Amino acid sequence: MGLNILVTVKQVPDTHNIKGDTMKEDGTVNRAALNAIFNPEDMNALEEGLKIKETLGGRLSVLTMGPPRAVEVLKDSIFRGADEGVLLSDKRFAGADTLATSYALQAAIRKMGQFDIILSGRQAIDGDTAQVGPQIAEKLGLNQLTFVSEVVEVTNSFITVKRSIENGIEIVKAGYPVLLTVTDEANEPRPASVKKVMAYKNLTTKKDPSPAPAVNDKGVITHIKEWDADTIGADVSLCGLSGSPTKVKEIESVVLTAGDTKMVGADKEAIDALIHELTEEYIIG
Amino acid sequence: MANGLMVFIEQFEGKIANVSLELISKGRELADQLGVSLEAAAVGYEMEEELKLLGHYGCDKVYYIDNEELEFFLSLPYADAVSHIIKKYAPQIVLFGATTTGRDIAPRIASELRCGLTADCTDLQIGEFTLKGETYKDKLLQIRPAFGGNIIATIVSPDSMPSMATVRSGVMKMVNPDKNKKVEIVEEAYTPKDDLFLSEILEVIKIEKSVDLTSARIIVSAGMGAANPDSIKLVAELASVLGGVVGASRPVVDSGLLKKEHQVGQTGTTVRPNLYIACGISGQIQHRAGMNESKRIIAINNDPEAPIFNIAHYGIVGDINDILTKMIAAYKNKV
Ligand SMILES: Cc1cc2nc3c(=O)[nH]c(=O)nc-3n(C[C@H](O)[C@H](O)[C@H](O)COP(=O)(O)OP(=O)(O)OC[C@H]3O[C@@H](n4cnc5c(N)ncnc54)[C@H](O)[C@@H]3O)c2cc1C
Numbered sequence: 120m121g122l123n124i125l126v127t128v129k130q131v132p133d134t135h136n137i138k139g140d141t142m143k144e145d146g147t148v149n150r151a152a153l154n155a156i157f158n159p160e161d162m163n164a165l166e167e168g169l170k171i172k173e174t175l176g177g178r179l180s181v182l183t184m185g186p187p188r189a190v191e192v193l194k195d196s197i198f199r200g201a202d203e204g205v206l207l208s209d210k211r212f213a214g215a216d217t218l219a220t221s222y223a224l225q226a227a228i229r230k231m232g233q234f235d236i237i238l239s240g241r242q243a244i245d246g247d248t249a250q251v252g253p254q255i256a257e258k259l260g261l262n263q264l265t266f267v268s269e270v271v272e273v274t275n276s277f278i279t280v281k282r283s284i285e286n287g288i289e290i291v292k293a294g295y296p297v298l299l300t301v302t303d304e305a306n307e308p309r310p311a312s313v314k315k316v317m318a319y320k321n322l323t324t325k326k327d328p329s330p331a332p333a334v335n336d337k338g339v340i341t342h343i344k345e346w347d348a349d350t351i352g353a354d355v356s357l358c359g360l361s362g363s364p365t366k367v368k369e370i371e372s373v374v375l376t377a378g379d380t381k382m383v384g385a386d387k388e389a390i391d392a393l394i395h396e397l398t399e400e401y402i403i404g
Numbered sequence: 405m406a407n408g409l410m411v412f413i414e415q416f417e418g419k420i421a422n423v424s425l426e427l428i429s430k431g432r433e434l435a436d437q438l439g440v441s442l443e444a445a446a447v448g449y450e451m452e453e454e455l456k457l458l459g460h461y462g463c464d465k466v467y468y469i470d471n472e473e474l475e476f477f478l479s480l481p482y483a484d485a486v487s488h489i490i491k492k493y494a495p496q497i498v499l500f501g502a503t504t505t506g507r508d509i510a511p512r513i514a515s516e517l518r519c520g521l522t523a524d525c526t527d528l529q530i531g532e533f534t535l536k537g538e539t540y541k542d543k544l545l546q547i548r549p550a551f552g553g554n555i556i557a558t559i560v561s562p563d564s565m566p567s568m569a570t571v572r573s574g575v576m577k578m579v580n581p582d583k584n585k586k587v588e589i590v591e592e593a594y595t596p597k598d599d600l601f602l603s604e605i606l607e608v609i610k611i612e613k614s615v616d617l618t619s620a621r622i623i624v625s626a627g628m629g630a631a632n633p634d635s636i637k638l639v640a641e642l643a644s645v646l647g648g649v650v651g652a653s654r655p656v657v658d659s660g661l662l663k664k665e666h667q668v669g670q671t672g673t674t675v676r677p678n679l680y681i682a683c684g685i686s687g688q689i690q691h692r693a694g695m696n697e698s699k700r701i702i703a704i705n706n707d708p709e710a711p712i713f714n715i716a717h718y719g720i721v722g723d724i725n726d727i728l729t730k731m732i733a734a735y736k737n738k739v
């Protein structure tokens with residue numbers, strides 16, 4: 120028994136710690152100056168998956184699409200308790216918007232097998248779109264529970280969660296299969312296990328098209344599987360830039376230009392005059 | 405006439421969400437620019453009366469699916485119902501609020517229809533787009549902050565039919581309703597299939613927002629320069645005498661001095677009051693993103709180099725407690 124769990128994880132530029140040298144003169148982003156990190160809410164998705172696995176037993180796989188170095192987030196997931204990793208990497212996936220991303224990810228998921236629960240982060244901090252999770256669900260014909268802030272109960276046949284909605288909180292129950300998008304309120308992700316880091320720090324990728332678990336007879340993970348568009352039988356016209364209906368017209372870096380600020384003195388008279396002026400203009404009443 | 409512009413109407417307990425009225429207001433402007441009709445897609449139960457409101461904000465026609473099973477929002481049946489309307493009436497543009505509801509179903513619908521979807525826009529325009537020498541006219545320019553708010557990107561879905569976007573609450577201005585304007589309500593015959601009902605709502609815990617930043621005309625906001633109980637008290641007092649609401653920067657909320665519902669900014673609420681008084685706020689990009697549309701901004705800061713002064717209409721360099729005390733006194737003496 121137990122559940123088959125999949126977590127989609129993404130490596131993202133650390134947009135929350137942008138410094139002066141990150142923005143180039145021409146207003147574009149100097150990606151090289153940004154650290155690549157584990158997307159924060161994907162860490163919450165992984166933690167929730169690990170908790171479910173601990174409660175009910177089962178297997179937890181992680182999947183990412185990205186350049187070769189994105190393997191880091193898969194290894195990081197394995198250090199925390201994931202049972203296998205699949206890296207989906209192909210130049211033909213480059214430039215994908217959410218539609219093309221979800222297309223490639225769902226094709227990989229179909230090849231990986233049947234999952235009871237798929238967990239995604241609510242959103243990735245590079246684009247903040249929160250679209251890939253629901254789009255994977257739609258493409259796989261799955262039910263979805265978005266903005267999950269707490270898992271209330273999980274059994275072998277259903278899951279009950281709290282969802283943050285505009286007007287409060289909703290408690291919803293759903294059977295399997297189902298896709299959840301998890302917010303940072305859901306949990307506090309665990310750190311990597313020292314034992315696992317020791318065991319798996321030299322884990323590398325291998326072009327291994329087999330959907331069977333990459334483990335040896337002792338249950339030890341042998342490698343991370345690397346797949347490309349051909350492995351998953353993807354229609355490349357639906358992948359990457361060509362499969363992306365949205366196009367970037369223009370990017371503007373947010374620079375401040377001194378406007379025409381009226382400086383007001385800090386003395387009583389000046390402040391009285393300001394309040395008077397605002398009253399005259401009906402700004403305050 | 406060319407294909408219309410459509411707005412998804414979000415409702416909670418049969419009441420239309422403000423964001424939908426904001427989008428109808430903005431949608432009217434864009435539809436006029438394109439010379440097309442402004443349509444709406446609504447799903448719910450016994451909403452005919454409420455839907456008349458859409459006319460007051462400039463909507464021409466609303467396609468309405470009335471069904472007892474669809475009284476409450478559920479991802480799959482709602483996504484299916486809305487995509488039924490989109491497929492039938494083929495609008496060129498569809499707008500959703502960037503709320504937990506809009507951001508739940510819009511991606512599903514975009515995936516099914518294989519069309520472009522731009523998340524969490526803060527501005528929309530109609531304009532031209534050139535790609536590989538080909539020029540597309542009258543396209544929806546979808547403007548949104550990205551990369552943690554450090555860049556503003558303009559996104560276009562040139563070949564997408566429709567082109568879809570979710571738009572943040574509070575950024576589009578609601579027009580003054582005109583009670584004489586009427587909307588045509590077209591009831592759609594549609595019954596959701598049973599196999600779409602895969603989730604069961606056990607309970608909805610309503611949390612009334614005790615602070616309504618979005619509709620506040622005056623906001624007095626506390627930043628880290630006012631992050632102590634005495635200064636917060638003065639901020640609250642000024643807000644109270646002016647008939648305004650207390651706002652906050654994120655670190656003030658993180659520190660526990662004020663609740664999350666006070667937070668203004670990229671991860672808080674987007675506001676556009678008549679007057680925004682920034683008290684001890686440096687003016688980092690993520691904060692400005694939520695308030696730079698305010699009509700008047702007063703910045704109070706003891707650092708003359710603080711970036712907030714670059715967007716303020718009035719700047720006062722000085723200690724927060726001293727200035728706030730003087731402002732409260734000035735206002736009280738006035739009346
Ligand atoms: C992804 C992300 C999202 C974020 N979202 C938000 C958001 O939604 N909202 C938000 O506000 N922030 C947000 N932030 C944080 C933001 O980057 C800034 O850290 C924050 O806005 C700074 O708050 P502050 O101006 O109050 O504090 P500070 O930057 O510390 O500024 C305090 C100011 O007070 C002045 N001061 C100090 N003492 C006095 C005094 N006695 N009298 C007068 N002035 C004084 C100082 O000169 C200084 O300018 C976000 C950050 C990230 C990375």
Ligand SMILES: Nc1ncnc2c1ncn2[C@@H]1O[C@H](COP(=O)(O)O)[C@@H](O)[C@H]1O
Pocket residue numbers: 127128129158160161164182183184185217220224238239240241242243244246247248249250251252
């Ligand atoms: N390239 C990717 N590889 C794996 N998962 C992804 C990828 N892009 C997005 N996701 C998943 O989808 C979620 C939402 O991403 P986004 O729609 O980009 O905000 C993320 O938190 C991830 O769980």
